[in-house]
Amino acid sequence: MDEVKQAGIVPVSLSARWGRSIRRLWAYLHEVYTAPFRSDPGALWTRSLAEQERVRRAALLRLILLTVVGAQVLLGLPPAIVRHDSLAGVASEVLGILADVVCLALNRAGQTTLAGLGFVYLSLGLLLYSAAQTSSGLDIQTLFIFTLVTLYLYMAGLVLPRWAIWPTLVLTTAATVATAVLTPVAPGLTPAAAQNLRGLLFSFPAIYIVTALLTWVAARSSQSSIAAAAQAFTRERELDALKDQFIIDANHELRTPLMALYGSVELLATYGDRASPEQQDRLVQRALTSGDRVLRLLSNVLDAGMVEAQVPRLSPKSFELAPVVISVLETFDPREIGE
Numbered sequence: 001m002d003e004v005k006q007a008g009i010v011p012v013s014l015s016a017r018w019g020r021s022i023r024r025l026w027a028y029l030h031e032v033y034t035a036p037f038r039s040d041p042g043a044l045w046t047r048s049l050a051e052q053e054r055v056r057r058a059a060l061l062r063l064i065l066l067t068v069v070g071a072q073v074l075l076g077l078p079p080a081i082v083r084h085d086s087l088a089g090v091a092s093e094v095l096g097i098l099a100d101v102v103c104l105a106l107n108r109a110g111q112t113t114l115a116g117l118g119f120v121y122l123s124l125g126l127l128l129y130s131a132a133q134t135s136s137g138l139d140i141q142t143l144f145i146f147t148l149v150t151l152y153l154y155m156a157g158l159v160l161p162r163w164a165i166w167p168t169l170v171l172t173t174a175a176t177v178a179t180a181v182l183t184p185v186a187p188g189l190t191p192a193a194a195q196n197l198r199g200l201l202f203s204f205p206a207i208y209i210v211t212a213l214l215t216w217v218a219a220r221s222s223q224s225s226i227a228a229a230a231q232a233f234t235r236e237r238e239l240d241a242l243k244d245q246f247i248i249d250a251n252h253e254l255r256t257p258l259m260a261l262y263g264s265v266e267l268l269a270t271y272g273d274r275a276s277p278e279q280q281d282r283l284v285q286r287a288l289t290s291g292d293r294v295l296r297l298l299s300n301v302l303d304a305g306m307v308e309a310q311v312p313r314l315s316p317k318s319f320e321l322a323p324v325v326i327s328v329l330e331t332f333d334p335r336e337i338g339e
Helices: 002-006 012-038 049-082 087-108 113-131 140-159 162-182 193-276 277-301 304-309 321-332
Strands: none
Touching: 012 087, 049 087, 049 113, 049 140, 087 113, 113 140, 113 162, 140 162, 140 193, 162 193, 193 277
16 A cells, blocks of 8 residues: 555545546436437537438437336346246346347447337337237236337337338237237226226227327427528528628728728828918818718718618719719829829
8 A cells, every 4th residue: 555655646535536436427327318408509509400410319218228127127137036026027028128228339330220229120020029029918908008108109209210100100000900900908907997997909000090199299309390490590691701802892892992091191191281272172071071081981881770671772863974983083193283
């Protein structure tokens, strides 16, 4: 221990390590359970709509898979071992956990659709197979299994692309109807109870349709929200570009009269009394004319009505070309005008 201290290494206690591990686990779980509902405005600039939708589904799939795996590890596997279930029963629990872990790995690798299809179809297949292969026939356990099928169908709408929702509904409905028709009723039920049970089983396809419709609408709403946000950001970028172009144009238009104004004043200050009265008058008039141009340009810039209309206000009128040419020449060298 003394050698460790002399080397500058501070030993970490076991409780500190556990505390750090718990904090990391808590931070990871917090990220898992908040990522699907957290907005990322920066992604609108760097990702396409399809990629943003895939990222959203990937976050939801990760949340669902981790929840299901946790439930299987904590609530499914231990009771099966304690009850001394058959080897096949324990093996099915283990295989289910391994399958979900594989789906998690695929999802992490970016194969979100493949991972979602594997998770949903494998889960639905196992549930419907267990309902059809029950040894006692159709009973209250079958109703519970079909209720779980509804739950997994809802999760399918959350983690699968929109195009996969309706094929999943058709396959699930067909398997449910086949199970209700081909599987015999439990022998202990009376004819009236058996008829009521089959009636309840045949009502599940309607529940499936409503569930699929709701998830499809939710998926469309989510994608529409992403598209609307992307359009808003695109419009904002266009407005920023227009603003930059406006600043460039305004700078260009203001520079010429300001230079003429500054040049005239500079010449007046340079020559002073050495300039003739006529030259002084021309320079003063040129400075005033340039100042008027600056004021007109600023008035146009501050004209909110013209900016909102985005249409220039044209007032056609005739003018003489010679004064315009003289004004341009005077801008470059006001001393030469009239000489």
